[in-house]
Amino acid sequence: MALNLEDYFKTVFEEQLSKKVPRRERDLMTGATRLLEKRSEITQVDKRLKTHREEFELKKQSLRQQRNELMMKEELLKESLLKFDKFLKENDAKRSRGAKKAEKEREAVLQKEAEIERLKDECAILEARRQRLQGRVERSALYWNFLEQVLRMSKFEEVWELLGRFETLVTTRDQLRQREIEVQEQVDGLRGALQRYTDQQSCLLVHNNNLLSKLQSQLDQARSDALRWESKWNHIQTTAAKETLLLGQIKVVTLNLYHMTGGQTDQEEGVAIDDTEAQLDKIQLFIKDQAAIVSHIQGQDPSDDRE
Structure with missing residues (x-):
C-alpha cells in the first residue's frame, strides 16, 4: 500500500x-x-x-x-x-439421557415390585416375631413396673421418653468417642505431614545453600578467568600494535634502501611499492654484485694498475 x-x-x-x-x-x-x-x-x-x-x-x-x-x-x-x-x-445428550432415565425408571419399577413382595414376606415374619415378643413382654411385666417407678422419680412423663433419652445419650457417647478417634488420627496425620514438610524444607535449604556456594565459586572462577583473558587480550593488542609499527618501519627502511640501490617503483619493470619481499630480493642481488666487484678489485695485481 x-x-x-x-x-x-x-x-x-x-x-x-x-x-x-x-x-x-x-x-x-x-x-x-x-x-x-x-x-x-x-x-x-x-x-x-x-x-x-x-x-x-x-x-x-x-x-x-x-x-x-x-x-x-x-x-x-x-x-x-x-x-x-x-x-x-446438548439435545442429543438430553435425548440419550431421557432414554436412559426411562429405562432406569422401568428397572426401578420392577425393583420396587420385587421390594414390595419382599417387604410383605418380612411383614409376615415381623408379625410372627411381634407375637413372640408380646409374649415375652407379658412375661417381663416386672421390668415394666420397675421402669414406671423410675419414671415417677424422673422428669419424664412417659417410659418411651426415658428410654429414648437413654438411647440418645448412649449414641451421643459413641459418636463423641468416634469423633475423638477421628480427630486424634487427623492430628497424628497433620503432625506427620508437618514433620515431613519440615524435613523436606530443611533438605531443600541445605541443597540451595550448597548450590549457592557452588554457583558463587563458579562466579568467582568466571570473574578470575575473565580478568586473566582480559589481561591477555590487552597484552596481545599491545604486542600487535608494536609489531605493526615495527613492520611499517621495516617496510619504510626497505623501500629507502631499494631506492638507494637504484630501484624503481613507478615504472612497468619496477617493483610494487608494497612488495617488500621483492625489494629485499633486489637489495640482496645489489649487495652481492657490489661484493663481487669489491672482491674483484681487491684481488687485482698492483702492477696492472701502473700499466
Whole structure:
C-alpha cells in the first residue's frame, strides 16, 4: 500500500511540474518572476498532494474499519455456529439421557415390585416375631413396673421418653468417642505431614545453600578467568600494535634502501611499492654484485694498475 501511495504522489507531482508556461510568455518573464511562479506552482502541488494524501488516509481508514467489521462478523458467525453445534449436541445428550432415565425408571419399577413382595414376606415374619415378643413382654411385666417407678422419680412423663433419652445419650457417647478417634488420627496425620514438610524444607535449604556456594565459586572462577583473558587480550593488542609499527618501519627502511640501490617503483619493470619481499630480493642481488666487484678489485695485481 505504501508503494502505491508513493507512485501516486510521484505521478501527480510530475504532472503538476510538467505544466510549463508558453515560450513567448516565458521569454518576457524575468528570472525572479519565473522563480516566484515556480514556487507558487510547487505550493499548489503540495496542497494538492496533502489533499490527496488526506483523502487516501481516509479511504485507508475506512477500508481498515470495514475489514475489522468483517472480522468481527466472522467471529460472531463462528460463535453462533459453535453455539448451534453445542445446542445440537446438548439435545442429543438430553435425548440419550431421557432414554436412559426411562429405562432406569422401568428397572426401578420392577425393583420396587420385587421390594414390595419382599417387604410383605418380612411383614409376615415381623408379625410372627411381634407375637413372640408380646409374649415375652407379658412375661417381663416386672421390668415394666420397675421402669414406671423410675419414671415417677424422673422428669419424664412417659417410659418411651426415658428410654429414648437413654438411647440418645448412649449414641451421643459413641459418636463423641468416634469423633475423638477421628480427630486424634487427623492430628497424628497433620503432625506427620508437618514433620515431613519440615524435613523436606530443611533438605531443600541445605541443597540451595550448597548450590549457592557452588554457583558463587563458579562466579568467582568466571570473574578470575575473565580478568586473566582480559589481561591477555590487552597484552596481545599491545604486542600487535608494536609489531605493526615495527613492520611499517621495516617496510619504510626497505623501500629507502631499494631506492638507494637504484630501484624503481613507478615504472612497468619496477617493483610494487608494497612488495617488500621483492625489494629485499633486489637489495640482496645489489649487495652481492657490489661484493663481487669489491672482491674483484681487491684481488687485482698492483702492477696492472701502473700499466
